[in-house]
Amino acid sequence: MQYKRILLKLSGESLMGEQGHGIDSARLNDYAEQISELVKAGVQVAIVIGGGNIFRGLSGAAQGFDRYKGDQMGMLATVINSLALASALDAMGTRTRVMTSIRMEPVGELYAQPKALDALNNGEVVIISGGTGNPYFTTDTASALRGIEVKADVMLKGTRVDGVYTADPEKDPSATRFDTISFDEVYSRGLKVMDLTATTMCKENSLPIMVFNMDVKGNLMKVMNGEKIGTLVK
Numbered sequence: 001m002q003y004k005r006i007l008l009k010l011s012g013e014s015l016m017g018e019q020g021h022g023i024d025s026a027r028l029n030d031y032a033e034q035i036s037e038l039v040k041a042g043v044q045v046a047i048v049i050g051g052g053n054i055f056r057g058l059s060g061a062a063q064g065f066d067r068y069k070g071d072q073m074g075m076l077a078t079v080i081n082s083l084a085l086a087s088a089l090d091a092m093g094t095r096t097r098v099m100t101s102i103r104m105e106p107v108g109e110l111y112a113q114p115k116a117l118d119a120l121n122n123g124e125v126v127i128i129s130g131g132t133g134n135p136y137f138t139t140d141t142a143s144a145l146r147g148i149e150v151k152a153d154v155m156l157k158g159t160r161v162d163g164v165y166t167a168d169p170e171k172d173p174s175a176t177r178f179d180t181i182s183f184d185e186v187y188s189r190g191l192k193v194m195d196l197t198a199t200t201m202c203k204e205n206s207l208p209i210m211v212f213n214m215d216v217k218g219n220l221m222k223v224m225n226g227e228k229i230g231t232l233v234k
């Protein structure tokens with residue numbers, strides 16, 4: 001395994017699978033199986049999940065919602081996804097701890113870095129929900145922040161495309177994929193790997209990002225084994 005401790009960012013949108021909304025149990029179980037495999041191999045896993053399958057503040061604002069409240073709704077959506085993932089992992093016998101960036105015991109315990117580190121060292125999967133706890137951010141930024149705080153070796157962005165391309169591959173079929181790319185080139189080419197706040201936090205704190213397709217079974221283990229899938233940003 002090329003990394004001992006990882007921050008895994010999972011896409012909320014991917015959790016809807018083929019359904020078009022909500023949580024697809026087949027996709028959820030597939031993610032839980034891939035994560036459990038890593039835990040069995042001794043990898044320490046912290047996770048941040050998006051909420052795009054349920055609600056995004058920006059889309060809400062476009063429909064007339066107040067942005068602040070809409071963002072809070074989005075953060076709550078990530079808590080729902082986190083509980084679903086914890087439930088799937090628990091059912092497989094993989095121990096989890098759900099932490100929340102906004103106080104809401106008994107749904108989860110309030111996130112604090114020392115508690116997360118203890119749990120990781122005890123072999124528990126730490127799912128950090130509720131984004132950063134602040135509106136006007138995204139779960140990519142929450143992942144960067146928590147990845148830095150828990151001293152992860154890498155941030156693995158598991159998404160629905162298989163890496164960083166010269167242009168959005170969902171819009172431009174002629175786009176080509178990078179195996180590796182520097183943070184500076186991401187900026188100079190204006191690539192939308194993650195939002196700029198998240199990218200800048202990773203650059204300034206030397207946290208490399210691996211972007212890969214999490215929706216293909218077995219890919220998480222392949223990334224950990226150093227197989228050449230995805231794009232490493234460093």
Ligand SMILES: Nc1ncnc2c1ncn2[C@@H]1O[C@H](COP(=O)(O)OP(=O)(O)OP(=O)(O)O)[C@@H](O)[C@H]1O
Nearest residue numbers: 011012013050052159163164165167168170191192
């Ligand atoms: N240069 C690029 N290379 C790769 N993907 C790109 C690029 N530009 C835009 N994208 C888009 O970025 C998307 C993935 O990132 P994004 O953070 O938006 O979604 P996500 O991973 O599904 O997260 P969430 O649902 O949690 O917000 C891809 O689906 C892809 O269409």
Ligand SMILES: O=c1ccn([C@@H]2O[C@H](COP(=O)(O)O)[C@@H](O)[C@H]2O)c(=O)[nH]1
Nearest residue numbers: 050051057071074075131132137138139
């Ligand atoms: O720190 C944060 C993280 C997220 N939000 C809100 O939640 C939704 C869902 O997160 P995604 O990253 O888009 O999956 C996001 O659109 C924001 O509305 C937040 O406010 N603060």
